[in-house]
Amino acid sequence: MNTHTPPFQPVSQDDVAWLGTDPIPASPYYDPAYFELERKAVFLRSWIQVGHVCELPDPGSFIRREIEFANASILIVRGKDGAIRAFHNVCTHRGTQLVMAEAGRQSTFSCPYHMWTFATDGALVSAPDFDQFHVAKKDCALPAVAVGVCAGLIFLSFAERPEPLRDWLGDLADRLEALPVARATTFSEYVYEIDANWKLTYDNFQENYHLRFIHPRSGGAATGPDNPFGYPVHYGFHGPHRTQTIWSNRAAPPPPAPALLSYGKAAEAAAAHGIMVSQDAKDYFALFPNFFLLGSPLQHFSHVVMPISATRSRGVIRLYWIGEDDSASERFAREYLMATARDIHSEDRGVIERGQRGLSSGALQHIHLQTQEILCRHLFRSVDAAVEAYKAEMASGAEARA
Numbered sequence: 001m002n003t004h005t006p007p008f009q010p011v012s013q014d015d016v017a018w019l020g021t022d023p024i025p026a027s028p029y030y031d032p033a034y035f036e037l038e039r040k041a042v043f044l045r046s047w048i049q050v051g052h053v054c055e056l057p058d059p060g061s062f063i064r065r066e067i068e069f070a071n072a073s074i075l076i077v078r079g080k081d082g083a084i085r086a087f088h089n090v091c092t093h094r095g096t097q098l099v100m101a102e103a104g105r106q107s108t109f110s111c112p113y114h115m116w117t118f119a120t121d122g123a124l125v126s127a128p129d130f131d132q133f134h135v136a137k138k139d140c141a142l143p144a145v146a147v148g149v150c151a152g153l154i155f156l157s158f159a160e161r162p163e164p165l166r167d168w169l170g171d172l173a174d175r176l177e178a179l180p181v182a183r184a185t186t187f188s189e190y191v192y193e194i195d196a197n198w199k200l201t202y203d204n205f206q207e208n209y210h211l212r213f214i215h216p217r218s219g220g221a222a223t224g225p226d227n228p229f230g231y232p233v234h235y236g237f238h239g240p241h242r243t244q245t246i247w248s249n250r251a252a253p254p255p256p257a258p259a260l261l262s263y264g265k266a267a268e269a270a271a272a273h274g275i276m277v278s279q280d281a282k283d284y285f286a287l288f289p290n291f292f293l294l295g296s297p298l299q300h301f302s303h304v305v306m307p308i309s310a311t312r313s314r315g316v317i318r319l320y321w322i323g324e325d326d327s328a329s330e331r332f333a334r335e336y337l338m339a340t341a342r343d344i345h346s347e348d349r350g351v352i353e354r355g356q357r358g359l360s361s362g363a364l365q366h367i368h369l370q371t372q373e374i375l376c377r378h379l380f381r382s383v384d385a386a387v388e389a390y391k392a393e394m395a396s397g398a399e400a401r402a
């Protein structure tokens with residue numbers, strides 16, 4: 001044990017004073033009109049994380065994603081040239097959804113209705129009796145959607161003219177590229193739907209104030225006598241994105257054997273890829289609006305909260321791994337860590353839905369956030385700034401048209 005570690009000091013209010021201390025309005029967490037503004041001002045204008053390159057190992061590999069906020073079904077395909085592209089999953093003849101499989105590998109995509117067939121780069125390659133049409137094949141390619149990759153993570157943007165993904169991520173792009181997730185070859189996944197607003201759901205995972213009450217069993221290494229709430233040691237703000245460094249209780253008993261085994265295997269895999277291994281701190285990267293990645297240099301856990309309506313969301317939780325599990329005990333270790341993540345999540349889930357029922361009653365005008373819930377405040381401030389800018393843009397457009 002390191003006896004020279006200075007006692008824990010929480011981040012002071014002075015360091016985050018620029019984000020204010022006002023109560024936060026409650027209605028953005030349940031009001032459908034505010035949700036509609038967020039859909040247009042935030043989700044249709046941001047890079048949204050939807051997958052990982054390890055899902056597209058070969059030319060012709062594809063994944064389909066249903067994106068409710070855009071009312072869209074999207075095909076993400078690795079082309080023969082190795083490039084990853086995204087298209088609306090919509091046949092350009094008369095609009096039929098092209099692919100129903102969630103994932104697979106195909107050299108072409110044929111529409112079941114009249115057999116128009118598209119290449120992996122979206123071009124229309126054949127269509128029966130095409131002479132009867134009054135359009136050129138080159139004008140019938142699948143409608144493209146902007147796609148970007150950073151650290152192996154695949155993002156989509158529905159913005160009219162999206163800025164490059166790396167510009168959007170700013171100084172976080174290089175930090176993400178250095179993480180094991182950039183070299184992941186596989187993952188475990190857990191998908192859930194929840195009766196809660198996306199921000200309320202997401203906020204649960206960016207504050208530690210609840211740990212000792214909601215996770216008393218699992219809180220051992222995350223809390224300690226000089227940090228009973230398990231507050232982080234650092235918060236960082238990067239435009240609309242944010243980071244934190246999670247405190248670790250070095251005096252906590254070691255994790256159970258299956259977790260140690262898994263960390264050991266992950267360390268070997270990371271070292272083989274030249275990744276420096278230290279388990280002292282856990283970095284948390286929150287990418288605006290709805291994705292976060294949390295982990296030690298050994299293991300990365302990602303969580304995306306997709307909005308479905310003002311009071312319903314879908315979460316996708318993943319644990320990423322480098323290399324296949326090459327023994328039964330390693331398989332067990334991976335399953336054990338995923339089962340643990342799922343258990344912890346089930347503790348969160350109930351309290352998030354209770355929060356939504358309370359907020360949706362309309363009983364509160366405001367909610368209150370303390371200094372150590374600053375990341376929740378920063379998310380709301382970032383969303384609300386985008387919503388206000390969008391409203392101003394619409395108003396000035398309407399004025400110009402009048």
Ligand code: FES
Binds near residue numbers: 091095111114
């Ligand atoms: S709608 Fe697809 S081929 Fe006709």
Ligand SMILES: [Fe+2]
Binds near residue numbers: 214
């Ligand atoms: Fe929690």
